[in-house]
Every structure is written in C-alpha cells, then in structure tokens.
Amino acid sequence: SAVISQKPSRDICQRGTSLTIQCQVDSQVTMMFWYRQQPGQSLTLIATANQGSEATYESGFVIDKFPISRPNLTFSTLTVSNMSPEDSSIYLCSVTSRDRGIHEQYFGPGTRLTVT
C-alpha cells in the first residue's frame, strides 16, 4: 500500500481563522479523498480530490468552507476556512489502491484540529 503523510499532525486554531492541511503520497495515485472524524463518531467523506479539476463534494460540504487542491497525482491540500469550534475534528486523507479488482482505501495519519 502507499505511504501517506499529513502535515500538520495537530493544531489548535482560533475561531475565524483558516488552516490548510497537506497530504503527500509516496506514489502516484488516481483517487484521493478527504474525510472528517468528529469526536466519538465514525468517518464522513468530505470530498474527492480530482487532479486538474474541481473537487467533488459530498452532501453537506461546500467548496467555500473546504477548498481543496490537487495539483498532481501525489499531493493534495484541504483548507478548513473561517473555523468554528464545530470544526474541531480529525481530518484524514486517503487514497485508493486497486488490489485483486477491489478498490481498497488507505488512510494518512490524520490531522487533529482543535478550534477555540
């Protein structure tokens, strides 16, 4: 599976500011995704990061709040804009690997965000 790194690993931010999270993969991957895991909850898909075009957002998530970049096949960023305490969460980057005809997803270590 691909090796995925994220920066920063954690941050504490003030309300109203923005934070950009970086995701780097050690090999070219077709599909990259951004998830959120709120405290005590399971993972929720925010968007699919598309290389060379706008990200595809899931219901409840919008580009103005979570702009995403994907300049190449190994890198993506997620920005959490105009943060509020409700944005406190773990943000995870993931990529797919096709093995035996099944698209398995692998996750980065996550970015733990606390908004005060």
Add this chain to the structure above:
Amino acid sequence: RKEVEQDPGPFNVPEGATVAFNCTYSNSASQSFFWYRQDCRKEPKLLMSVYSSGNEDGRFTAQLNRASQYISLLIRDSKLSDSATYLCVVNSGYSTLTFGKGTMLLVSP
C-alpha cells in the same frame, strides 16, 4: 435505517476467547466490503476485504451474506493487541465508502 449498522459494544473478552462482530448494510447495490481496525487516536487501517466466498487471514475470518445484507468478522484466540475499534465499511460505488460507527473490543489478560 442507517446505511451501515454495527453493535457499538464494547465487547469485553478474556485473552484466548473467540469473538464475532456483525454488521448490516442497507444499500443492496453495494459492491465491496471491508473491515478496518482503528486504534485509539490513530487512523483506520485496513484489516481485510470481505469476499463473497468468505475469506480467512490467520485468526480472522470474514463472511458476507448478500441476500441478508450482512457481514461478519470472527476473531479466534484473541490477543491483548486485538483491542481496538473495528469498523465495518461498505463501498457502494467507485469511491464512496460508508463507515459504520465501529465496535469496540477490549481484550483483557
């Protein structure tokens, strides 16, 4: 009905016990199925994909029943290191993964 449902647990078992987790999914068009393991404050890690014919990996056995829309994970001879949250995950399309809330397992000496 939730898309992917799991018993939240926790399941408290002694070392050496056999434990089974169950999961049901609502989307009959779902194509791929997985079990992930998530340790406290860590990212989910793929434990195993679940194949239609069922599959085994060491002490872990996964089963799929498409007719009942039901997935299971059996862990034999539990180890302390098996303590984690086990996430049932369903892929309903090329990229859409839906996660269950997870079942917590605590293995005690």
